Amino acid sequence: MKNKIISDIILFFCFLLVQVLLSNFINFGPLVFISIYPLYILTRSRNINPAMMLFLAFAMGLATDYFTGSILGLNAAAATLLAFIQPALLRLVTKKKELEGPVRPGLNELGLRRFFILVLLGLTVHHIALVELENFSMVLNIYSVIRIALSLVINTILIMLTEFGVFYKNWR
Amino acid sequence: MAVRASAKPILITILVFIILEGGALWMMSSSSFFQRTRLNNAYIQVEQKFLNTNSNILYYLSLKEANTVLASENSFLRNSLAKYQAILDTIRTRDSVYTPLPDSSTFSYIPARIIGNSTNKSHNYIIINKGRKAGIKEDMGVISANGVVGVINAVSDNYAHIISLLNINQSVSAKISHSGAFGPLIWNGVSSSHAVLTEIPQHIKFRMGDSVVTSGYSAIFPPDIPLGKIVGSKIVMGTHHEIRVKLFQDFNTLQFVNVVVNNNRDEIDSLMLKGNEE
Numbered sequence: 001m002k003n004k005i006i007s008d009i010i011l012f013f014c015f016l017l018v019q020v021l022l023s024n025f026i027n028f029g030p031l032v033f034i035s036i037y038p039l040y041i042l043t044r045s046r047n048i049n050p051a052m053m054l055f056l057a058f059a060m061g062l063a064t065d066y067f068t069g070s071i072l073g074l075n076a077a078a079a080t081l082l083a084f085i086q087p088a089l090l091r092l093v094t095k096k097k098e099l100e101g102p103v104r105p106g107l108n109e110l111g112l113r114r115f116f117i118l119v120l121l122g123l124t125v126h127h128i129a130l131v132e133l134e135n136f137s138m139v140l141n142i143y144s145v146i147r148i149a150l151s152l153v154i155n156t157i158l159i160m161l162t163e164f165g166v167f168y169k170n171w172r
Numbered sequence: 173m174a175v176r177a178s179a180k181p182i183l184i185t186i187l188v189f190i191i192l193e194g195g196a197l198w199m200m201s202s203s204s205f206f207q208r209t210r211l212n213n214a215y216i217q218v219e220q221k222f223l224n225t226n227s228n229i230l231y232y233l234s235l236k237e238a239n240t241v242l243a244s245e246n247s248f249l250r251n252s253l254a255k256y257q258a259i260l261d262t263i264r265t266r267d268s269v270y271t272p273l274p275d276s277s278t279f280s281y282i283p284a285r286i287i288g289n290s291t292n293k294s295h296n297y298i299i300i301n302k303g304r305k306a307g308i309k310e311d312m313g314v315i316s317a318n319g320v321v322g323v324i325n326a327v328s329d330n331y332a333h334i335i336s337l338l339n340i341n342q343s344v345s346a347k348i349s350h351s352g353a354f355g356p357l358i359w360n361g362v363s364s365s366h367a368v369l370t371e372i373p374q375h376i377k378f379r380m381g382d383s384v385v386t387s388g389y390s391a392i393f394p395p396d397i398p399l400g401k402i403v404g405s406k407i408v409m410g411t412h413h414e415i416r417v418k419l420f421q422d423f424n425t426l427q428f429v430n431v432v433v434n435n436n437r438d439e440i441d442s443l444m445l446k447g448n449e450e
Contacts, residue, residue, distance in 0.1 A: 050185040058192045062199075071207065073199030080192045084185070133200065136210040 004102070012056065015040040016063050023068040032151050035075075035126065037064060039159045041083050042122045043167075045102045050087065057083030071134070078130040082122055093118050107160075107168045119159050120152075127152055240285075243428040246317070247283040250430060254279045254394075279394045281430040282306055284314075284332070291364040291423045296336040298322060300429060303330040313392040313432040318421040319399045320344050321429050323392060332431070338364055338423055346399055347387040348378050348415075354387040357399060357417065364423050367400065372413040378402060384417050391440050393432060 015037050022034045041057050061079030065072050090105055093114040099105055107115045127148045135144060201208045258278060284306075288299035302308055304327050314321040314334050322342065326333040335342050340361045346369055347354035355371035369384055382402045388395025404416035434440075 050181065051188045054185065054188045054192055058196070061196070071200050072203040073196035076199070077193055077196035080189060080196065084189045133207075136207050 011040065012060065016060060016067075019064050020067040023064070028154075031147050032154055033130070033147075034158070035123070035130075035151070035155050036158060036162065037061075037079065038082055038122055038126050038155070039119070039162060041079060042086055042089070042118060043104055043106055043163075044083075044086065045104050046087070046090065046099060047102050050083075053083050053086070054080055074130065074133055077133055078126050081129050082126045085125060086122065089118055089121050092121070104167075107163045115163070116156075116160065119163075120156055123152055123155055123159070124148075127155070239428060243283045243285070246428075247281045247430055250281045254281075278434065278436055280433045280435060282308060282433060284308075284429055284431055286427055286429060287331075289423070289426060290336075291338055294340050294361045296338040296423075298334040298336050298426075298429075300332050300334060300431070301330070302431065303328050303332050305329055307433065308332050308431050311392065312434075314429050315393065315397055315432055316421060316426060316429045319397060319419060320386060320393060321421065321423075321426065324431065336423065337367065337419075337421075344393065344399070345387045345390040346384050346417075348372070348376070348382055348402070349385045349396070350382050351376055351378060353378075354389065355412075357384065365419055366403070367417045367419055369402075369415040369417050370408075370412065372415060374407060374410075374412055376413065378405075378413075378415070380404070384415075391434055391437060 019035070019037045022036060026034075028034060037060050040060065041053075044053055044056075057079040058076050061076030062073070064070075064075045064079075068075075090099070093110060094105070099109060103109060105115075105118070110118065131144045131148050132138065132140075135141075140148075197211070201211045282302060284300040284302040286298055287301050288297075290296045290298075298314075298321065300314070308324060308327055310324055310327055312324045314324060320337055322334040322336040322339070324332050325335050337344060337357075338359050340359060343356040343358045345354060346357035348369075353372050353376040355369055357367050357369045359367045372378075380402055384399045384402065386393045386395055386397040386399060398420055400417040400419040400421075402415055403418045405413050408414045
């Protein structure tokens with residue numbers, strides 16, 4: 001149990017580091033923003049305390065904001081929202097008594113199709129929240145739609161690859 | 173074993189979520205000029221709405237006082253109007269001969285507030301907060317700004333009991349203002365917003381929407397108080413019209429009334445008595 005908590009903390013900082021490195025040192029232009037940390041929030045197991053998870057997501061978003069120099073609180077708000085709806089998304093893609101307890105809902109456990117749906121839904125909510133908060137209005141103009149769609153495609157591919165390359169293989 | 177989640181942890185989660193999102197928004201507003209402006213705009217709009225509602229509520233609370241003032245002012249105006257009417261009549265009839273102006277007119281008015289009212293029975297009554305001490309007697313008429321309310325049938329020291337127009341035993345002498353044909357206006361006990369004007373001869377012509385006013389032949393009500401407008405009619409027994417009248421007065425929202433005092437009542441009564449004896 002203690003081992004698991006320590007590995008979780010390490011995972012948290014690894015995600016933060018990757019996020020900061022990707023955002024800071026590679027220039028993707030104004031139409032694309034990179035978010036890799038949603039993978040960390042989306043693959044929390046079901047037995048974790050929801051309030052605790054909200055705090056974790058908030059800390060993750062806030063640290064991302066701080067280190068990447070964006071508006072402070074922007075990623076924090078989006079990440080908290082994502083953590084808030086993550087249990088509902090998990091309920092959507094799993095059957096009733098499936099994945100109880102400390103099982104990580106990853107590519108191996110869910111299968112490709114269900115994991116892809118989980119990531120796509122989560123990222124859609126996260127990206128819409130992020131762009132809306134940045135514009136600070138409920139109206140979506142064409143620029144914002146293009147930005148959301150492009151980032152969604154790139155981040156989905158990135159997250160699927162990361163999941164496949166880092167977690168899926170190591171689990172075997 | 174599936175454990176059903178109880179409400180408490182969910183509430184805590186929602187609370188934490190709201191607090192964290194609020195914190196994030198606050199941070200955004202303090203770190204970015206654009207977001208701060210938008211938030212301030214939203215805040216100002218909400219504040220304006222709130223202030224608006226507040227002033228509306230205050231306005232509503234002061235309505236009672238305003239109503240009392242308006243009611244007494246209305247009575248005063250009616251009194252002076254009746255007085256000038258009397259003077260005008262005198263001037264018209266004897267314009268060449270000087271006569272001292274009468275110090276009182278035929279009708280004067282006493283304002284009162286309704287403290288008890290019913291509209292859902294077939295014998296409806298109203299109670300007002302003025303009685304014998306204010307000079308109210310039995311068989312005085314009661315009107316409001318929108319028409320006839322009823323006739324007083326019992327008086328105590330401080331209160332008076334009115335037979336409402338919405339009473340199947342009550343009738344008011346009314347006429348069609350256009351043609352002058354008159355008949356009793358009675359309530360048929362169907363709807364609180366409609367009454368029936370009967371005994372209008374068959375040859376009388378009228379149109380839908382013509383207004384019905386008091387005739388002034390009864391010594392209880394002054395003439396030409398608007399009562400309602402014609403909305404339908406049928407011929408009863410081949411002899412007379414029975415006209416449906418939509419009343420101007422909404423008895424459900426009635427609050428302030430004026431009691432009509434006929435200053436020449438005794439004189440008229442004694443004259444009628446004398447006429448009957450002969």
